[in-house]
Amino acid sequence: MTLFPKIVKELRDRGAGDVLVFGGGVIPSGDIPALEAEGIEKIFTPGANTRDIAAWLRERLAAPAS
Ligand code: B12
Numbered sequence: 054m055t056l057f058p059k060i061v062k063e064l065r066d067r068g069a070g071d072v073l074v075f076g077g078g079v080i081p082s083g084d085i086p087a088l089e090a091e092g093i094e095k096i097f098t099p100g101a102n103t104r105d106i107a108a109w110l111r112e113r114l115a116a117p118a119s
Contacts, residue, residue, distance in 0.1 A: 054084055061092040073113065077101065 057076055064072050077097035080088070085096045094113065097106055 054087065057088055057093045058091040065092075075110070075113075077106075 057074070061070075061074050064070055064074065074093050075095040075097075076093055080096055080098055082098075088096055095109060
């Protein structure tokens with residue numbers, strides 16, 4: 054809740070707001086909607102399937118940001 058929003062803000066402030074930011078880790082489920090609202094497009098938590106992460110990324114890179 055500290056670092057991810059700061060990264061997105063710094064990117065936007067420096068004219069790099071088009072950079073895709075996604076992440077993961079041991080993150081409380083309650084924090085995930087707040088992080089997504091801040092512009093972290095996707096959060097993966099332990100147990101996330103690596104294939105699912107790769108599939109999400111491929112799909113996201115093929116589609117324009119919403
Ligand atoms: C994908 C990934 C994740 C995914 C894992 C998805 C899953 N299935 O659980 C998510 C986003 C959930 C994640 C979380 C975390 N990660 Co991670 N992760 C990676 C990453 C980018 C790739 C790993 C991978 O896919 N390897 C390929 C597959 C084939 O090998 P594998 O052995 O099966 O990989 C598995 C393990 O690596 C495990 N895993 C991932 N991270 C961690 C962290 C720890 C401490 C443990 C025990 C296991 C673990 O999940 C992978 C997939 O199942 C690496 C960076 C890298 N390039 O290695 C960091 C990395 C391994 N993660 C790291 C860290 C610090 C974490 C977190 C502690 C972050 C946090 N503060 O919450 C958590 C801990 C998760 C846990 N307890 O399992 C560090 C470990 C540093 C260290 N030397 O201890 C790395 C090296 C990134 C970094 N440079 O800081 N991670």
